[in-house]
Amino acid sequence: MDDTIIRxxxxxxxxxxxxxxxxIEVLHGIDLxxxxxxxxGILGHNGSGKSTLAKHFNxxxxxxVGKVWVSGMDTSxxxxxxxIRRTVGMVFQNPDNQIVANVVEEDxxxxxxNLGYPTEEIRKRVDDALxxxxxxxxxxxxxxxxxxxxxxxxxxxxxxxxxxxxxxxxEPTAMLDPYGRREVIETIRVLNKVFGITVILITHHMxxxxxxxxxxxxxxxxVYMDGTPAEIFSQVEKLRSVHLDxxxxxxxxxxxxxxxxxxxxDALEPEDCAAVIGALIKHKA
Amino acid sequence: xxxxxxxxxxxxxxxKGTPFEHLALDAVDFSAERGEFLGIIGQTGSGKSTLIQHLNxxxxxxxxxxxxxxxxxxxxxxFNNSVRFxxxxxxxxxxxxxxxxxxFKDISFGPKNMGLKPAEIEERVYEAADxxxxxxxxxxxxxxxxxxxxxxxxxxxxxxxxxxxxxxxxEPTAGLDPFGRMNLMKNIRNYHEKNGATVILxxxxxxxxxxxxxxxxxxxxxxxxxxGTPEEIFARAxxxxxxxxxxxxxxxxxxxxxxLGVNVPRSVYTIEQAKKAILNREGGSLFA
Numbered sequence: 001m002d003d004t005i006i007r008x009x010x011x012x013x014x015x016x017x018x019x020x021x022x023x024i025e026v027l028h029g030i031d032l033x034x035x036x037x038x039x040x041g042i043l044g045h046n047g048s049g050k051s052t053l054a055k056h057f058n059x060x061x062x063x064x065v066g067k068v069w070v071s072g073m074d075t076s077x078x079x080x081x082x083x084i085r086r087t088v089g090m091v092f093q094n095p096d097n098q099i100v101a102n103v104v105e106e107d108x109x110x111x112x113x114n115l116g117y118p119t120e121e122i123r124k125r126v127d128d129a130l131x132x133x134x135x136x137x138x139x140x141x142x143x144x145x146x147x148x149x150x151x152x153x154x155x156x157x158x159x160x161x162x163x164x165x166x167x168x169x170x171e172p173t174a175m176l177d178p179y180g181r182r183e184v185i186e187t188i189r190v191l192n193k194v195f196g197i198t199v200i201l202i203t204h205h206m207x208x209x210x211x212x213x214x215x216x217x218x219x220x221x222x223v224y225m226d227g228t229p230a231e232i233f234s235q236v237e238k239l240r241s242v243h244l245d246x247x248x249x250x251x252x253x254x255x256x257x258x259x260x261x262x263x264x265x266d267a268l269e270p271e272d273c274a275a276v277i278g279a280l281i282k283h284k285a
Numbered sequence: 286x287x288x289x290x291x292x293x294x295x296x297x298x299x300x301k302g303t304p305f306e307h308l309a310l311d312a313v314d315f316s317a318e319r320g321e322f323l324g325i326i327g328q329t330g331s332g333k334s335t336l337i338q339h340l341n342x343x344x345x346x347x348x349x350x351x352x353x354x355x356x357x358x359x360x361x362x363x364f365n366n367s368v369r370f371x372x373x374x375x376x377x378x379x380x381x382x383x384x385x386x387x388x389f390k391d392i393s394f395g396p397k398n399m400g401l402k403p404a405e406i407e408e409r410v411y412e413a414a415d416x417x418x419x420x421x422x423x424x425x426x427x428x429x430x431x432x433x434x435x436x437x438x439x440x441x442x443x444x445x446x447x448x449x450x451x452x453x454x455x456e457p458t459a460g461l462d463p464f465g466r467m468n469l470m471k472n473i474r475n476y477h478e479k480n481g482a483t484v485i486l487x488x489x490x491x492x493x494x495x496x497x498x499x500x501x502x503x504x505x506x507x508x509x510x511x512x513g514t515p516e517e518i519f520a521r522a523x524x525x526x527x528x529x530x531x532x533x534x535x536x537x538x539x540x541x542x543x544x545l546g547v548n549v550p551r552s553v554y555t556i557e558q559a560k561k562a563i564l565n566r567e568g569g570s571l572f573a
Contacts, residue, residue: 045465046434047432148329174460178489178529248533270534270538278546
């Protein structure tokens with residue numbers, strides 16, 4: 001059986017910038033296959049179309065031209081929408097905009113309740129979801145008193161309670177401090193590696209996707225680069241040409257290469273970068 | 286020379302007298318020198334936003350004083366109002382504050398409230414728009430027809446138009462892409478250099494502080510726990526990590542190098558420094 005969870009074919013999308021203006025096309029024919037269980041990072045300058053693309057993955061937006069399939073279901077068929085939304089959940093940037101209840105576990109129960117599941121089923125899903133994001137101990141707390149990172153984990157739990165096969169996160173750490181960011185990214189990593197949930201992460205923080213399976217770079221409504229993190233982040237000039245940048249580790253190695261030192265550019269993590277530089281220094285000493 | 290802005294034993298308590306009472310600032314002695322570029326870091330909830338809202342009189346101290354050029358900003362209503370224009374505060378996600386029919390009108394809001402004449406207001410609007418890199422064609426548009434990045438810049442222009450002597454920015458690059466971040470920081474640096482303005486930058490982006498700040502303070506639980514140059518602060522990685530903060534990635538690389546037994550300086554925090562340190566390593570050139 002095909003293990004593609006999301007597929008787009010010649011996906012075009014337009015919107016009108018303002019009332020009296022002509023429509024602007026923001027996605028120019030995207031062809032994409034996302035494998036079930038993979039961790040995919042999507043990068044791109046603001047305005048590149050990445051959020052617009054992500055919103056097609058759970059039928060928040062529908063294609064103007066082309067098609068999108070989620071688990072084989074055509075997103076343009078209204079009869080599929082509920083199942084699609086159960087299969088792919090979305091988490092957005094602002095934690096405060098995603099909380100609806102006064103008690104953590106009630107907020108997480110929101111979706112299962114609306115779907116009319118029996119009480120025991122809701123209870124089990126809420127508990128499982130909260131444990132998956134390591135917030136079970138806070139289940140009776142008030143969400144608005146939590147830190148940003150904790151709120152985002154509650155938002156993720158709310159999505160997990162639907163037992164989706166895939167979660168799409170649109171810059172979920174933009175409003176968080178470094179610790180909150182680490183908490184959320186670690187939670188996402190566990191969901192992907194331990195629970196096998198497909199993760200699609202849109203971000204401007206390169207460090208969040210250095211361990212992804214795949215990184216897609218969008219530019220002006222098109223897929224510009226597509227490969228492993230090592231393949232993508234080592235192409236420093238190409239990234240800079242589309243208003244992105246390599247992670248500081250790669251940027252440093254790139255500078256050393258320009259000085260004539262023979263260093264690889266795919267040591268993304270600080271420890272790996274240090275190992276490369278350490279070996280270089282010790283070798284020459 | 287006296288600092289341009291300082292606090293003496295500044296204390297702020299939220300929800301005083303209720304079960305949610307929270308001591309946000311605990312007898313803080315803060316100061317910023319005229320013309321310096323100061324960075325403030327701290328975990329969410331450490332008191333950063335509370336502190337900066339005291340610096341332009343948006344919040345009133347529960348105890349302690351806030352002084353602008355040596356004078357208590359609460360000494361009189363007149364002085365308090367004047368401080369609002371001399372200390373410009375840009376909140377996080379400032380684009381949410383845009384409200385006028387045109388970008389021009391929105392940017393002119395501050396100067397208008399300063400009682401300036403139309404000709405001077407116009408000059409200030411063009412100057413401020415230029416500082417943030419907004420073209421003149423943008424000025425006649427509605428703020429709501431702009432892109433997110435343009436709106437961000439329009440909001441910042443609205444504060445710069447008051448020509449504040451102290452410009453405080455709370456995470457100005459949050460949510461921007463790398464190019465947008467670089468451009469905005471360039472504009473802020475430009476304002477700092479051209480006007481000799483004091484800039485206070487609150488950020489979670491360690492790379493930004495490393496590049497721009499002359500001096501840094503670290504807030505933790507409503508107190509200043511560390512203060513010094515970026516070099517001094519980023520040398521204390523374990524302490525920062527225990528406060529749930531981070532060091533720049535380059536610093537992490539160098540800490541790891543030291544752990545591997547390579548003799549490199551501890552307080553390296555920019556790519557330029559790193560490159561120099563590696564190429565000029567004591568004990569021999571790498572090209573031997």
